[in-house]
Amino acid sequence: MVTYNTLAKPVRGFGYFVSWSLDVLVQIVRPPFAWREFIHQCWFAARVSTLPAIGLSTAFDVVGIFLINILLIEIGAGDLSGTAAAIAVITQTGPFCTALVCSGAAATAMCADLGARTIREELDAMRVMGIDPVQRLAAPRVAALTVVAFLLCGLVCVIGFIGSYFFAIYIQNLTPGAFAASLTFIVGLRDTIVCFTKAVLFGLVGGLIACYKGFNPAPGPAGVGNAVNETVVYTLIAMIVVNSAMTAFGTVGVK
Amino acid sequence: MSIPSTMRPRLTATLRGSRERWNRLGEQTAFYITSLLHIRSAVVRYTEETLRIIAQLSLGTGVLALIGGATVITAFLLGNVGIVVGFQGKADLDKIGVFALAGFFTAYIVPRVGVPLITAFGLIATVGAGSTAQLGAMRVAEEIDALEVMGIDSISYLVSTRVLAGVVIAIPVGCLAESAGIVVSRFMFTTNFGQSSGGYEHYFRTFLSPIDTVYAIIQVGIEALIIMLIHTYYGFNASGGPAGVGEATGRAVRASLVVATFATLFVVLILFGRSGNFHLSG
Numbered sequence: 001m002v003t004y005n006t007l008a009k010p011v012r013g014f015g016y017f018v019s020w021s022l023d024v025l026v027q028i029v030r031p032p033f034a035w036r037e038f039i040h041q042c043w044f045a046a047r048v049s050t051l052p053a054i055g056l057s058t059a060f061d062v063v064g065i066f067l068i069n070i071l072l073i074e075i076g077a078g079d080l081s082g083t084a085a086a087i088a089v090i091t092q093t094g095p096f097c098t099a100l101v102c103s104g105a106a107a108t109a110m111c112a113d114l115g116a117r118t119i120r121e122e123l124d125a126m127r128v129m130g131i132d133p134v135q136r137l138a139a140p141r142v143a144a145l146t147v148v149a150f151l152l153c154g155l156v157c158v159i160g161f162i163g164s165y166f167f168a169i170y171i172q173n174l175t176p177g178a179f180a181a182s183l184t185f186i187v188g189l190r191d192t193i194v195c196f197t198k199a200v201l202f203g204l205v206g207g208l209i210a211c212y213k214g215f216n217p218a219p220g221p222a223g224v225g226n227a228v229n230e231t232v233v234y235t236l237i238a239m240i241v242v243n244s245a246m247t248a249f250g251t252v253g254v255k
Numbered sequence: 256m257s258i259p260s261t262m263r264p265r266l267t268a269t270l271r272g273s274r275e276r277w278n279r280l281g282e283q284t285a286f287y288i289t290s291l292l293h294i295r296s297a298v299v300r301y302t303e304e305t306l307r308i309i310a311q312l313s314l315g316t317g318v319l320a321l322i323g324g325a326t327v328i329t330a331f332l333l334g335n336v337g338i339v340v341g342f343q344g345k346a347d348l349d350k351i352g353v354f355a356l357a358g359f360f361t362a363y364i365v366p367r368v369g370v371p372l373i374t375a376f377g378l379i380a381t382v383g384a385g386s387t388a389q390l391g392a393m394r395v396a397e398e399i400d401a402l403e404v405m406g407i408d409s410i411s412y413l414v415s416t417r418v419l420a421g422v423v424i425a426i427p428v429g430c431l432a433e434s435a436g437i438v439v440s441r442f443m444f445t446t447n448f449g450q451s452s453g454g455y456e457h458y459f460r461t462f463l464s465p466i467d468t469v470y471a472i473i474q475v476g477i478e479a480l481i482i483m484l485i486h487t488y489y490g491f492n493a494s495g496g497p498a499g500v501g502e503a504t505g506r507a508v509r510a511s512l513v514v515a516t517f518a519t520l521f522v523v524l525i526l527f528g529r530s531g532n533f534h535l536s537g
Contacts, residue, residue: 048505048509055516056512059513059520060372063368063516066523071363091343100376101512105509108505115497115498221395221496222500225388225391225500228384228504228508229380229384229385237331244342251345
């Protein structure tokens with residue numbers, strides 16, 4: 001019996017998560033939607049994640065572009081640095097930075113906030129008053145993180161391009177005109193759509209995991225901290241799996 | 256609206272805020288230096304605790320132990336990087352007609368870009384955030400005060416042991432992650448996309464410069480040091496009850512995401528230089 005329970009525990013946890021997510025998704029489309037909370041949460045998520053997004057994507061993209069430009073200069077294709085920047089930013093680092101910021105900044109803050117409310121028994125109080133916390137708290141948060149992830153992806157990509165432009169032109173002495181002209185050489189509309197679809201999925205997954213963990217922290221002083229820790233780990237894993245799947249989807253059949 | 260009790264309340268508040276931030280920066284620096292200086296005493300006086308923490312951080316505790324802790328999670332992340340390298344490499348190399356160079360693509364991307372950038376996030380999410388949550392819980396449960404009352408040096412017992420353990424486990428974690436990335440992308444190119452394994456191996460072995468793999472591990476070690484310092488600081492100074500612990504964990508993750516990536520940028524520039532220390536044509 002003990003073995004059965006140990007084995008069943010992770011599976012059961014996943015099952016709870018799926019059923020809970022379905023509840024939230026239903027509440028998002030069912031009419032009374034908490035618009036005010038939604039706008040507050042959009043502002044909250046944007047506030048906690050904008051600065052980390054700017055810092056992270058600057059450094060992340062510059063490292064990637066630097067190493068790719070080294071390669072291009074070595075094979076005498078420095079003029080294609082714009083293409084490399086576009087491939088790196090649109091197909092990989094842009095969505096990936098969005099995923100990191102969503103999981104590391106927005107989802108953790110959201111989970112910490114909800115976890116604090118749960119252990120202060122505010123959620124129970126809402127239930128007593130006949131207010132559904134899923135409808136009032138979780139649904140607007142998930143929707144807000146999805147919207148903010150979409151917007152963040154745009155921000156991260158623009159910063160990636162600006163950073164890689166300055167790095168390529170002023171540090172690696174490449175030509176600005178060639179950089180701009182070669183941007184759209186390989187990467188096109190399809191990749192951009194895949195990029196933003198990835199970001200939306202990251203936001204959705206991150207919001208669902210953060211709210212689930214925030215609604216169910218373990219009791220005791222370590223509870224909320226562990227919930228936040230698990231949020232980071234699970235969102236990171238989920239997002240990287242989504243990223244692989246979407247990359248496979250986005251590149252298969254491209255000629 | 257209450258009546259402000261001082262002249263120019265906004266200006267005073269801003270000034271006080273920036274003074275506090277400045278002081279916090281100093282406190283953080285002092286904390287980092289102290290905990291680094293105490294590493295020796297942690298090894299000498301708390302050897303057993305150091306070993307215990309190394310074991311705990313590498314394989315995780317609680318729910319994370321079920322899925323294998325930092326080691327397995329980081330290897331999993333790099334395995335996914337291998338998958339992405341496979342798909343993206345296939346698409347992009349095909350477009351410029353050099354799919355034969357897939358082995359070279361792996362040899363360049365995985366040790367130079369994949370490992371340093373991605374392993375940091377695996378470490379932040381697992382050992383970093385875990386340490387903040389653990390230390391924060393100890394702080395709000397007044398266990399750290401109890402340690403000090405018992406005459407145990409709390410910084411060397413709790414912080415220096417964790418910083419050391421983080422750096423120690425970063426080496427095997429980095430190696431495992433690197434292998435995972437290389438093995439998975441090889442599988443993607445040879446088995447999935449049907450490139451001949453001989454051709455793949457030829458370009459892989461020709462262009463993999465062994466020093467790159469060592470540099471990758473060095474970068475992971477430096478990242479681990481920075482991550483552990485930041486995360487233990489936030490955990491050690493958590494306040495405000497269980498909710499404060501959650502908040503501290505979130506703040507620590509946000510801070511270390513940015514700082515660790517910037518550190519990687521500078522280490523990359525230092526290690527590879529402006530020219531890149533890379534020779535394709537011999």
